Amino acid sequence: MAGQVDALFWFMFSVSALICLGVFGAMLVFVVRYQRRPGNEVAQRLGPTTRLELSWTLIPLGLALVPFVWGAKLYLDMARPPDDALEIYIVAKQWMWKAQHPEGQSEIDELHIPVGRPVKLTMISQDVIHSFYVPEFRIKADLLPDRYTTTWFEATRPGEYHLFCAEYCGTGHSRMTGRVIALGPAEYAAWLQGGPTLSPADQGRRLFQQLGCAACHETGLAPNLQGLFGQPVTLTTGQTVTADETYIRESILDPGAKIVAGYQPIMPSFAGRVNDEQLLQLIAYIKSIGPQPGGQPSGGPPPPGPALTPLPTPAATGGQAP
Amino acid sequence: MAERRTTLSGRSAVPTAPGLGGHVAAERPPALAEHFETLEQQHGVNALGMLVFLGSELMFFGMLFTVYTAYRLRYPEAFAMGSRHLDLALGGINTAVLIISTLMMALAEHSALRGERRWLPRYLALAILLGLLFLGIKGLEYYHHAQEQLLPGFAFSFSGPAAEQVQLFFLLYYAMTGLHAVHLTAGIGVACVMLALAWRGGLLGAEHWPLEMLGLYWNFVDIIWLFLFPLLYLVGRP
């Protein structure tokens, strides 16, 4: 991706340089040549200008479409992470970065990634707006406090790269920096070994039990979460929303906001009881029991709790959790 | 200099006013400010100035309308809930009050133009009184909200789901109706000055233009309310 962005950049640079050369060269020549002096006391009368005007209106207009289409295509690619991307969660706060790997490692102000594999970041801020910027990969994305944003990249060479916060976030803004460390596959595997602990999805499952979510969500009082993630959900208002990260987060923190059709608003708010990292773990768990590319729900961990009885789910894929 | 004199004439256009630099032309009407040529020009300047000003005002409210629309589309339920806490009867009465005050203003303008010295102060006073009545009813509504603990930032408690989003509705409600009330108050203030002038026999005939400016402004404030009313009071009523 970085190479493609550079290609567009140098294309635009070349065209711009040509335009500059043309305009500046013409200005210079005219200024030298048409000095006011004896023999050139007055300017030549202007002829009709319309044809020239139209040409330098329409030609730039056509020319402008090239970088637009090119830039838009790359932007769309940036907005759509590949399906096989490694998903890492990022939580930012004044003034540090925290990364959580699917295998369980978490790190601060550093991000270890494997070379040659797309990495998708799902990110949120705990306070003000930050922006995740790695110049080497030509990517930048703001982290918002109220919903998840994503970006993705693929490192091609092992090495250490700058990580900057690019959106001004207060006193320590310029110190909110870090390193992205791209490792070869073997080194990355070795690095993963160094870390302990449960994957976010496992931690999420544990939280799910600890917080008592299962008491309703696995008994029919509240929508079943199996196979839910990424599916459309019909609300009491008749609207349909997609059960994505932001919706799940909202449902945990503000359960009354969007209630699934067919259920009562009985769920208490968990705002203040779970922090952003735990939210991400819960989401990772719900994701892990979501629809799998292969077809059947649930890939990694086994379905928690007792065997599931058929539930009065309003939508075919199950409802969401108020 | 000479060659440009041929291209841009510096000669006088108005033979009757040869020296605007120092002398005052004899037939200048007293109402004509010294930097204008004719009363018609002055009138056009004032009317256009007021219209452009109102265009600017529209964007003040437009910003609030836009924010309101964005949040209402995002939280339709909460906004309906918030709206149902407003007093539709008082809101409806207030709408009628403002519409009638606008009629009074139109009649006042008309009698000023016609030189009807007896009627002008009466219509104007009625418009002012109706404006004050509107503010009074609005104040009564605010008082009710305060009793119901619906004052974001001071005392806000809302039982039921999505309290924060209902609070957002009330914030925008206060911002929009508050800005409107500020505008109406300013209009009433100016109208009082005009009433004093009209009482002494001013503003009649050719001198009626300040009243026309006030009328434009008054009508604008009315139009804003006519949109605020359905946006704020008529949500989620079925």
Next chain:
Amino acid sequence: MSVEDRNARGEPTTSPRTALVVCAALLILTGVSIAVAHLALGGWNALLTLLIAAVQAVLIGAFYMRIRYAHGLPRLVVVAALLWFAILLAGTLDDVLTRGWVPVLGK
């Protein structure tokens, strides 16, 4: 051309009779608006009530503010202000309403 001329030609003024009729129309429309809001129209209420408000605004603009009698310039000012408001609204809603369109999240 002085202001009195305009008056004599009847151009810039609305007769009291017309003003009364317009006022009555405004009041009736307000009543209609309240009634419409109470019908079960499934979401169309808001649009209808705003449409009524727009009709009321046009009535006030045309008759009380005399845009009806005005020539190009005042109309241009009104159109410009409305256009700019429309730009603000459209651009903002274009973002707000389409944030979920490209399935970036949860893909």
Next chain:
Amino acid sequence: MSATTLPAPASYATVSYGLRSWLLTTDHKRIAILYMISITVLFVIGGLAATLMRVELLTPGGRLMDDATYNKLFSVHGIIMVFFFLIPSIPTVLGNFLVPLMIGARDLAFPRLNLASWYIFMLGAAFMLWAIFTGGIDTGWTFYTPFSTSSSTTKVVPALLGIFISGFSSILTGLNFIVTIHRMRAPGLTWFRLPLFLWSLYATSVILVLATPVLGMTLVLVALERVLHVGIFDPALGGDPLLFQHMFWFYSHPAVYVMILPGMGVTSELIAAFTHRQVFGYRFVALASVAIAVLGFLVWGHHMFVAGMSVHAALIFSILSYLVAIPSAIKVFNWTASLHRGAISLDTPLLYALGFVGLFTIGGLTGLFLAALAIDVHVTDTYFVIAHFHYIMVGGMVMAYLGGLHYWWPKITGRLYPEIWGKLAALTVFLGFNLTFFPQYIMGYLGMPRRYHVYPAEFQVFHVLSTAGASILAVGYLLPLVYFLLSLWHGQQATANPWGATGLEWQTSSPPPPHNFVDKPVVTSEPYNYPTREPAHG
């Protein structure tokens, strides 16, 4: 009769004396002088902040001051320069002075409102300075929420109030210009006979009148949110921080055109005057100003491509951003074509105008890079953006302002400035500017983020170059300040029309009498009607 052959009437500057006669004046020319003094002082304050920042950035480690101080400095620099220098600069100084003169009127349509605008502006500036000197402000000039509403502990509310108040000054000035240009033109001065400066000021005024209110209300809501701890843009309370950015940029992007359009107008005047002919494609240049004012309102979203805006909106705003580049390109090509077979006098104002065209071209072209979505993702919020908008605002607007000041200085003061020093200063500004800001393009593309107090050592070389350039630039700005002031006492007396230019403002004495014209002007010819020769062949 020519003003020069009559016994000279008292000029606006000498018709009465005393502070009172200036502070209570309704003469547009005196108000222009009041503005000139005010914004010069504010420019110096904003410039001092920039100087301190540039000195600090000589070293990567941030040794001179702490983080908080640096953040306050760039905020002060941005707020003062944008809201209290660039936006008022050409409109309130040159515009105030010249609009009535150029259309042959005795004053603006609302002279008292004009004076009120200045007082409102000063009140806003006073609030701003109070905020700066009693604790400072660290939000940047963009006031992004939720940082400005819930995180910053500095004097945000007084600063917001200062900008809010000065906004009314902008609105009233714009209103005054619009009405004046519509209703006060001399007989015969049709729209397509207007000087191009007035077309651009008219377009600017439309922006001021229609965009400023949106910023005003937005700032009020931010202040409310801060004082009452309620959430309008605060996500913790159900608000949407992106909505703030929409409202902010709806004003602040068109505000960029408020800063550049008057500069374009001045440049058109200068090019016409010093090539001694009409600007090539007069109608296209005139209508391009209007097109910029309209299209400029359709592109604000390009500040938000990485902010979490919807992809759909990003695509729309990207393509619209290319559209607004077209009228700007038209202007550049027309200015260049105007030089062709002209009769060029390379005086100081033209040097500034040529500098404007060159720097604006570079700034405009790099703006296209920022409109290309994928490139914007990389370079937004880096020094690339800093360089881009300084090429437009400093390279463009300040150059044009200085060029305009030199051109109309004889008209404003009745004195000539020293031409040699003028040329020297123009060259110094041009060189210093490029040395300051061109390296910033490079380090921006290499990834140096903006608003960074400490930075990786690899960027130091560019920062050193930039600081060196800034020192030269500072000298370039000080020179005119000195020789302009000296010329008031020692300058040669100016005639009514020292440049031999067309335009009604040159038809009256220098400096003009209180009511501008002894005889009511009538326009009977096309604009810029210089004598010309026929094409050599054909």
